[in-house]
Amino acid sequence: MATTTTISNLPTAMSTPKIPSSQRIANLGPVILGDKVASCYKLSSVCHVASAQPFQQGLIMTSGAIKYDKIVTKAIFRSSPTPDIPGLPIDLTGKRAFIAGVADENGYGWAIAKSLAAAGAQILVGTWVPALNIFESSLRRGKFDESRKLKDGSLMEIAKVYPLDAVYDSPVDVPEDVKTNKRYAGATNWTVQEVAESVKKDFDKIDILVHSLANGPEVSKPLSETSRKGYLAALSASSYSYISLLKHFLPIMNQEGSAISLTYIASERIIPGYGGGMSSAKAALESDTRVLAFEAGRKKRVRVNTISAGPLGSRAAKAIGFIDRMIDYSFTNAPLQKELHAEEVGNTAAFLASNLSSAITGSVIYVDNGLNAMGVGIDSPMFENLDIPKEHH
Numbered sequence: 001m002a003t004t005t006t007i008s009n010l011p012t013a014m015s016t017p018k019i020p021s022s023q024r025i026a027n028l029g030p031v032i033l034g035d036k037v038a039s040c041y042k043l044s045s046v047c048h049v050a051s052a053q054p055f056q057q058g059l060i061m062t063s064g065a066i067k068y069d070k071i072v073t074k075a076i077f078r079s080s081p082t083p084d085i086p087g088l089p090i091d092l093t094g095k096r097a098f099i100a101g102v103a104d105e106n107g108y109g110w111a112i113a114k115s116l117a118a119a120g121a122q123i124l125v126g127t128w129v130p131a132l133n134i135f136e137s138s139l140r141r142g143k144f145d146e147s148r149k150l151k152d153g154s155l156m157e158i159a160k161v162y163p164l165d166a167v168y169d170s171p172v173d174v175p176e177d178v179k180t181n182k183r184y185a186g187a188t189n190w191t192v193q194e195v196a197e198s199v200k201k202d203f204d205k206i207d208i209l210v211h212s213l214a215n216g217p218e219v220s221k222p223l224s225e226t227s228r229k230g231y232l233a234a235l236s237a238s239s240y241s242y243i244s245l246l247k248h249f250l251p252i253m254n255q256e257g258s259a260i261s262l263t264y265i266a267s268e269r270i271i272p273g274y275g276g277g278m279s280s281a282k283a284a285l286e287s288d289t290r291v292l293a294f295e296a297g298r299k300k301r302v303r304v305n306t307i308s309a310g311p312l313g314s315r316a317a318k319a320i321g322f323i324d325r326m327i328d329y330s331f332t333n334a335p336l337q338k339e340l341h342a343e344e345v346g347n348t349a350a351f352l353a354s355n356l357s358s359a360i361t362g363s364v365i366y367v368d369n370g371l372n373a374m375g376v377g378i379d380s381p382m383f384e385n386l387d388i389p390k391e392h393h
């Protein structure tokens, strides 16, 4: 359910509406004002609304304050409360998770860590070496404390943060220029093999392995203009890194553990703008999920699945450059017209990590408000005169 604010709570022209603290997130996504839709994002503690366009036309990316006209009677914030999940409990008490790809509080890795922690799992994270110092100092200084809060009021604890660069399997693979790079100075034992060894030394075993990382240096280039180097770098960081992680962590995973990665619909449908070989990398990741499910299943009954997540304004996604438009597109076109919460992906990961999903392996699980199931984009001018049901208020 979208939340609504009546006109009395709305600002006069050119000012900004207040938003409840529960909705204070960096990007609130679009907001509907009468028959208009506008971008809405957090600016300190208020919601700043970028310019509005007629709702039927879909999206809006230009900035500037909105002028409210007389027909506006209420604002409907697309951000809906995160669903409460009563009933069947997910219990990961006594389980230990290693989550690769957490460097701030905005991405899917962080949300997965929170859901696994809320279900009782112990959390270890792997943080990309160049992002390590700022992540650790922000954690120490309490910058993430608000976002560490779990539903029961406690704070998510991260038992240990490991420096990691998943592009390198072992020390012999690290080139000289990286070894001497000042962004790597001070960190040690960060190749995949060394991290697995350190985790074994510190904690012996893990039960859950999460791969929530991707990198494509040429992501903004169309595939046909991508260099061989850029393409292979995308596959190395975003696909092979998962094979490498599983290869090195499987020996220290308990029987019947669970491995989860994050993929994106660009692997199987054309998403212009998701370039540089990133679409190919996600296709490889999904194919590898099936083969790895067989191999890890036969070896240790470990299940291997991937979550195809809808668009989220994470740090990585912002680097691609069109994430706000993808969020708007999803809202307009998906069967469920609601904001996608990172927590919904986190909760699916908790389900996949638990024995409630004991017969699910080798699967691509869509957590995208159903967008993957659409055959047409309903925001096309072709459908202008069609009676398409809009969000029910």
Ligand SMILES: NC(=O)c1ccc[n+]([C@@H]2O[C@H](COP(=O)([O-])OP(=O)(O)OC[C@H]3O[C@@H](n4cnc5c(N)ncnc54)[C@H](O)[C@@H]3O)[C@@H](O)[C@H]2O)c1
Binding pocket: 100, 101, 102, 103, 104, 106, 107, 108, 109, 127, 128, 129, 131, 164, 165, 166, 167, 211, 212, 213, 214, 215, 237, 262, 263, 264, 265, 308, 309, 310, 311, 312, 313, 314, 315, 316, 317
């Ligand atoms: N944001 C989206 O819209 C979206 C949609 C579908 C899938 N995903 C996937 O979700 C996963 C997490 O991404 P996110 O969008 O939450 O962004 P994010 O920025 O939170 O996560 C990406 C992480 O990868 C790390 N990383 C990059 N290169 C690395 C390397 N060589 N070694 C170790 N870590 C490295 C970064 O430091 C970062 O922490 C990715 O696989 C991404 O493709 C994202």
